[in-house]
Amino acid sequence: MKYFSYVIYSQESGTFYHGYFEDLEKVLEMHNADEIAPTKGKGPWVLMFSESYDNRMRAIRQASFYRSVKGQRFLKKMLNF
Template sequence: MRLIKHNKGDVKSTKGRRPFIIHFYEVFDTRSEAFKREQYYKSVNGYIYLKEQNII
């Protein structure tokens, strides 16, 4: 699982911001759908959505 790698410090770009916790999750049928959603949440509009929903 990606979260485990991030929390162990195996990911260089997130090593200094540990530990990470899961606020919520979604399930997708394909990896490409999940990737598109992840990119949305990393965008300005996605960030605003997460704030409005009190997820972050």
């Protein structure tokens, strides 16, 4: 089974969200339907970046890295923000 580490962005609120999930399309739909508490009411959300992993723990670690200061700097540089 594949797991995804992903980064979504809401231009309206200027907010990034970093997470992991098994089904990338489904989780994006869930974010945009306000079914996930941390992103509720802050959308619409657009997928900015994702990576796939064969291991759930690796996806979790990568999502945690993107939440760190170093990870945020890396993403902003990579995504030209």
